[in-house]
Amino acid sequence: GAGVSQTPSNKVTEKGKYVELRCDPISGHTALYWYRQSLGQGPEFLIYFQGTGAADDSGLPNDRFFAVRPEGSVSTLKIQRTERGDSAVYLCASSLGLGDSNHGYTFGSGTRLTVV
Amino acid sequence: KQEVTQIPAALSVPEGENLVLNCSFTDSAIYNLQWFRQDPGKGLTSLLLIQSSQREQTSGRLNASLDKSSGRSTLYIAASQPGDSATYLCAVKGGTSGTYKYIFGTGTRLKVLA
Numbered sequence: 001g002a003g004v005s006q007t008p009s010n011k012v013t014e015k016g017k018y019v020e021l022r023c024d025p026i027s028g029h030t031a032l033y034w035y036r037q038s039l040g041q042g043p044e045f046l047i048y049f050q051g052t053g054a055a056d057d058s059g060l061p062n063d064r065f066f067a068v069r070p071e072g073s074v075s076t077l078k079i080q081r082t083e084r085g086d087s088a089v090y091l092c093a094s095s096l097g098l099g100d101s102n103h104g105y106t107f108g109s110g111t112r113l114t115v116v
Numbered sequence: 117k118q119e120v121t122q123i124p125a126a127l128s129v130p131e132g133e134n135l136v137l138n139c140s141f142t143d144s145a146i147y148n149l150q151w152f153r154q155d156p157g158k159g160l161t162s163l164l165l166i167q168s169s170q171r172e173q174t175s176g177r178l179n180a181s182l183d184k185s186s187g188r189s190t191l192y193i194a195a196s197q198p199g200d201s202a203t204y205l206c207a208v209k210g211g212t213s214g215t216y217k218y219i220f221g222t223g224t225r226l227k228v229l230a
Contacts, residue, residue: 006159033217042120042205042220043160056217091159104150104209105218109159 002026004108006092012114013082021077021111025094032075033105034067035091043091049075082115089113118143118211122204122221129196130229137191137224139206144187147210150218151180151191154203164191168210196228 005024013019025032031050035043045059051072060066064082069075079086089112093105119142129135139149148167152160164173164180166189172181179192193200203225207218 031216035220040222042207042222043218045217045219048217056215059217093160104148104162104165105160105207106162107152107160112157 004092004094004106006090006108006111008111009109010112010114012116015082015084015115017082019079019082019113021079021090021113023075023077023092023094023108025073025075025092026106027073029094029096029106030072031095031103032069033093033095034075034077035093037089037091037110046077079113082113084115087113087115118208118213118215118219120206120208120219120221122206122224124224125222126225126227128227128229131196131198133196133228134192134194135196135226137193137204137206137226139189139191139221141187141189141208141219143211144184145210145212146184146208147216149180149182149189149206149208151178151189152205152207154205154223156202160205163204193226196226198228198230201227 007022033048034046037043047057049069064080067077089110091110093107095103121140123138150165151163166173166182177194182189203223205223207220209218
C-alpha cells in the first residue's frame with residue numbers, strides 16, 4: 001500500500017481481556033517495527049522483524065506481549081490479560097531493509113489502546 | 117546503552133522567529149539520525165534523515181545538522197509559522213551494539229503563536 005496502515009485506530013478493552021493490533025506495512029518493505037508511546041513520552045521500542053522472523057524482541061515488557069508476522073508482510077501484536085498500564089498508543093513502522101543501515105522509518109498512525 | 121535527550125522540552129515562540137531544537141545522544145557510533153514531527157493524536161511524520169557520513173540535510177525551511185563525534189544534532193526551523201506547532205522527535209539508529217532499531221528522545225513541544 002501507499003503507507004503503513006494500522007487497525008483499529010482506537011481500541012477500548014476491559015482489564016484482563018485479550019487484544020490484537022494489526023499493522024500492514026508498505027509493500028516491499030521487509031523490516032517492520034513495533035513501538036509503544038505513552039503520553040508525553042517518546043516512542044519506546046518493542047520488537048522488530050526482518051521478513052517473518054523477530055530479529056530483536058528485547059523491548060517486549062513481559063510474556064503477555066507477543067507479535068507475529070507469518071508471511072513477512074502483515075504483523076499482529078497480541079496482548080494477553082491486558083492491564084491498565086498497557087494503555088498507550090501502539091505504533092508500527094516499516095523500512096526497506098533491516099540490514100541496510102541507511103534507511104529511515106515510515107510510521108503508521110497508531111492504535112490507541114485504552115484498558116478500563 | 118544509547119540514550120537520547122532533547123532540549124528544550126517545550127518552546128513557545130511568536131510567528132516568524134527562527135528557532136533551534138537540540139538533540140544529544142550518548143553513543144556516537146550511529147548509522148543515521150532521523151527527525152520526526154508528531155501532531156496531537158497522530159502518528160510520526162519523517163522530516164529529515166541524516167546518514168552518519170553527512171553533516172546536514174535541508175528540506176524547505178528545515179535544516180538538520182549532525183556532529184556525530186560530539187553526539188549532537190540540531191533542527192533549525194526558519195521563519196516559523198503557526199502550522200509548525202507540533203512535537204518534534206529525534207531518533208538515532210545504531211550505536212556500538214550495531215542495533216537497527218531507533219532510539220527516541222522525549223521530544224520538544226513547539227507552539228508558534230500567530
